[in-house]
Amino acid sequence: MNKVLYIIAIAGCLLAGGCKKFIDVNQDPNRPSSVQEALILAPAELVVTQSMYAGNAAVIVQEYLQTIALNQPVPNAGTYYMVPSDMDGDWTILYATCLNNVVRLDSVAQQNNHPNYAAIAKILQALCWGQGTDLWGDIPFSGALAGADNFTPEYDKQEDIYKGMQQLLDDAIAAIDQQSTVVPGDDDYLYKGDMTKWKKLAYTLKARYYMHLTNAPGYDAATQAGLALAALDKGMEADDDDLKFPYQGIAGQENIWYQTFLPGSTLILASGFIDSLKARNDPRLTYMVKPAEETGLYTGRQIGSAPGSLEAYSRPSDFYQGAGAYNYVVNYEEALFLKAEATLIKSGYAAAEPIYRQAIQAHMTKLNVSGSAVSAYMAARGTLTAANALQRIMEEKATADFLSVENFNDWRRTGFPVLKKVLNGLSEVPRRLLYPQVEVISNPQPQQSARLTDRVWWDQ
């Protein structure tokens, strides 16, 4: 009998020897462990422009700017209701969806000695860090994106992040200047591998970020304006240079703003924006806004009021919200208005006037507004004066930068266009966003006590 059990036991051992091999089947057949640059670039461009620059945080900022309203009972984001967990997804998009990938793209491109890919990756990084620090102030920068090597990256000072962004843009320009023959093709939705345009974008962004620091402690507005003007000399020169994501509009490939304004979100335009266009008799109203389905009128929803019929409110026009429309991230008009503002600071309102007019004209042309309507509007708006110049420039910039987060940065820097606290607002108009709950829990840092009405470093 012992024999039988010996055999069983020995068989067991032999089987056991093969066990380790038998269960060695944990290699993922569904997901690759390495890919080339083009495969990262394409989705990275989509997520940076769409999930981050037109995502949840970007829409909330538009509610603060009273451009977009949520048709829901109070309190809601539009009445400045926010809990830290509302921001969890936005930080995931910022760091995990966007930055982790564009930083990886950068390193893969450097390993493969493809400087143009590295340059694009760096510019996209600058766009991500800019969005992150402008909305949240101090954020993890030097110690971020280290995975298991650093589960609790410290929060860097916003000033240091700004220096880092300028460095990234400089490095990008230097990489483009290497004139590598390896350029992206259709994997670059934004510029189709046109590195000249990427370079103009880099300079325009440098100007944008210089101008953000006009009020920053220890920085001088005139110096910043000078730096911006110098950068703009090599910046965008025409609508063709716009950083905009093209959508084909077919099913599954609809413009992000089309998706944002689908009925399920109950988002529509706010009265603040529409009423300001009406008040100025701006001919762009009918070019930028669609009449309400139920009434045929141009009606924005008053944020903080009781919810009404969703179809009694307007949505953006097809130029912005069509399924096949572009999602504008940085446009030529912004470059012009930056130049106008910088010129105002350096040389006064009279010198800024022609650039200001050129900028309005450019936007109206882009919208296809007729020449006579343009001139009538210009006339009605009058010329710039010392007293009104900054306000006019920023109001017009906000119209031309419709749906852009940049309007929130500009309002904080300049106070224009003027915003009033909304009906049932829980506080004054927010000047930043809350740190997300998931960071507060997993990576506690002193900065996280910030409230919505607190100011970031450059907003002083």
Add this chain to the structure above:
Amino acid sequence: MNPKPYLLLIVAMLCCAVMRVYAQPVPLKGRVTDQNGSPVPGATVKILHTGKGTTVAANGDFEISHEGNAVLEITAIGYDPVQVNVAAGQTTVAITLRESKKELNEVVVTALGVKREKRALTYSTQEVKGAALVEAKEPNIVNALSGKVAGVQITSSSGTPGSSSRIVIRGATSFYGENQALIIVDGVPVNNDETGNLNSGPGTNRLADIDPAIIENISVLKGAAATALYGSAGARGVIMITTKSGSAAAKKPAVTFSQDVSFETPWLPETQDKYAQGEYNYDTKQYEYFDGDIKKTSSSFGPLMDTLMINGQKAKKYNPAKDFFKTGVTSNSTVSVNGGNGLSDYFLSYSYLKQTGTTPKTDYDRHALFAKYNTKILKNLNSTFQLNYSSSLNDRLPEGYILEAPIWTVLTAPVSWNPLPYLNPDGTQRVFRYSRNNPYWVLDNIYNKARVNRFIPVVTLNYSPLGWLTITERMGADIYSEQDKYRESRGSAANPTGRIIEQNINFRQFNHDFIVNATKDVGNFNLNLLLGNNVLSTYTQTEYAKGTGLSIDGFDNIGQASSISYNETHYQNRKVGFYAQANVDYKRTFILSLTGRYDGSSVLSQEKSFYPYGSVAGSFVFSELLSPAVTDVMNFGKIRLSYATVGNDNVRPYQLNTPYQLPQGGGDVPGVAGIIFTNYSFPFQGQTGYLLSQTLGNPSLKNERLNEFEIGLETNFFHNRLGLEASYFARKTNDGIIPGVPIAPSTGYSGTTVNAARMQNRGIEILLNARPVQSKDFSWDLTFNFSRIRNKVLYIYNGQSQIGNGFTSIIVGQPYGVIVGSLFKRTAGGQLLIDDAGLPFSDSTGVIGDINPDWIAGISNTFRYKHFSLSFLFDMKKGGDIQNNVDGYGYFYGTPKVTEDRADRVVPGINVSDNKPNTTVVNGQDYWRRLSGVTESVIQDGTYVKLRTISLGYDFGRSLFPNTFVKSASLIVTGRNLWIYSPHFTGGDPEVSSFGASSGSQGIYSFSTPTSRSVNFTLKVSF
């Protein structure tokens, strides 16, 4: 591997040393059979006063030597012991055993299909007979167990035919992993995943593929001590299903035919029908009528229907729900035949179930074929081959609060609006409001089909070379293919361009067990040793194609889509296990049981892929030591105690690394709230792409561990007329695996997989059996079961105190599954604070409900009088909160019954500005709409008492067709869910989970097909 194979050897040798065979030269050959003439293998034959004994072989034969006159004692599990005198020199003997009527000799199926006497068990199990399952008239076995087993919580999902049900034994043990019980059919694990729904709402739990009519009994193994032999997956409790067999005794085939027909009507939430569609007009201060065609609104805050005139006519009143739902019809036909010839036997069964739902165009068809053939290949080698085949087709519609779901616009439609026709003259949808589909349009333009073909073959070989030794080889497989299809036509509110989804799933699982089982009596000891090896391999392939932008109406091929995305996934995992169990029974009074298992799993870190665990348990049958005067009242008494620690690998494959993945369907941020639609998938505009996975791999992932302590008491009184079993258990999960636990996103990742969770369950289970009346013509049986489980989350991970889990949250210090939502702002004294508009408000979120019941219980009664039988089962749940999402939306729309109260009012409370009692008058619409925005207002206590089944049967015997070949016939009328008492719940049936059986879907009542009350007629005839 680096386990200790020597251990096995040592154990094996020890076992051999103990079990030397005694032999003497004077032989006696004998045969032990039951009343039907079938052999009784495993019976013990002893020669009294000599210490000699042997065990009966598989064919019923035994051989023993004796000297002079002797007395043989033959004992076998489930039979009364007998003593037989053997004369000197006698060489043959035939012994017939009678099946024991005593409950204490009840035999139960334990882990690995090993039959053991219930009296000797060291842990808690509960058995449900096949007849009781069939009596429930539930096509899904899980539902058929409802209310019957202590410690088991069953939650049905929706009333759509084929919908899943959830079964959890002794509470949740994992945060995000599987919490439902392991299902074993005849020793082989079978898949019970929820599949078949490509949109919102429940799918089908795959156990539904098995026809309840083929089940002999179900044994529920609850604690870790009972299930440790099943390895990792058994840690969640085991539902052990034993299928029917043929009768081994030589006899003619017996054919049984049964036909069921049942009629179902839905349990609907109460809605108001006094007010028409419309909204409050703030200028006129009137409730204004909207006609739904020219003036649309989602709401029914219009004028009184009674006085409403439309075009000079009194307004016609519609009943949107009553008109939409219909009576469901279920037909179930079963035919089975069984027989045998002593050496082999067979059982064949075929059934066809056809269920049409109360929601039009939903149905479930199931063909189920089962065959089992049992034969002796050699004298001591028995084989069983069985095959279960089923083919099912399920048609369902999207459910819950998504735009595609028809029930949303059925339960909230205005009573003043005619939903038909559903098209406008221009071909667009005609709906009373914006942004939704007309429910009748949905019936013709949206469908979700799931077709499953499934095979479960099992081969079992039992070899008994020696009377005390049995070697078992069991090979089983579970193989199914599933074809799922979803279509949504152009013009749908949610997807204006339409879409088609085509999904194919290939699942296959192979299981192998090799078991050596030795039993031996030594003096006053009965020893049993079991050694075994298990290999389990599971593979799933899913092909998923989504096409959007449809161009041809009435044509369902995905080729027409203007954009198609495709995704394939493969998941493979493998496990090996070595196990051993030793039982020592001293004088049928003290029983000690030890188990050990050593498992290797492919999904864990290679360095930590093997892990040991085991259990120790003891029973003390104290009634053996009591005086006859006491045992006359209490004829059986046992105390049992056990401790077990079980390793578990409750995680999907491929969690160790951080690869790239194809961004699809915006699913790159799963489960994160607050994301505006990011509907994109790659390839995108002709470019493909990959992004880094947002879940950081953990290369050092190890098994989690479940520790459980259990103590129990089992007693029988008055010769088994009354039985009481009580158990207390305390189980704790340590190092629990949390896939995707949130980490700081600034690390570049949103989550990782860790061994961190700690959670405990403590509970009491009570089972009471009684037969208060027993006479020739009349009997009354009563069963009561009760369970009370307290769960507590002890630790999550690295400072995390709260993580989300679908509709509920996991919070340290709270039970698993609390509802977090917006809370009314209150004064310190608990009074509502009222804003300047005169309305209560919320400015914070917090815990507003706990979905776990305080306790659950079931009482079943069966009365038999001559040929009549009447039985009924009450099922009770105390507590357990539900988020009533139908009211949540309904308050905004003014459709639930309570919103009939819509007069102007002053909400009692304290004004937040001046701290004085509120005096501001508000209208009803503003009031209800404010409530709809605060989740706390729709959290309802889910307490219920249900008459789950009531059944009246008449057994005709031969009387109906005397002198024919008909052996028996019976007619049964069964009512299901005929009565529900739910004092705090305003929906239809509080026992619901609108989004399915998964852990994250629990605790919400939304716009799903209502569950039904039904009446069932069954005719059963045997030939």
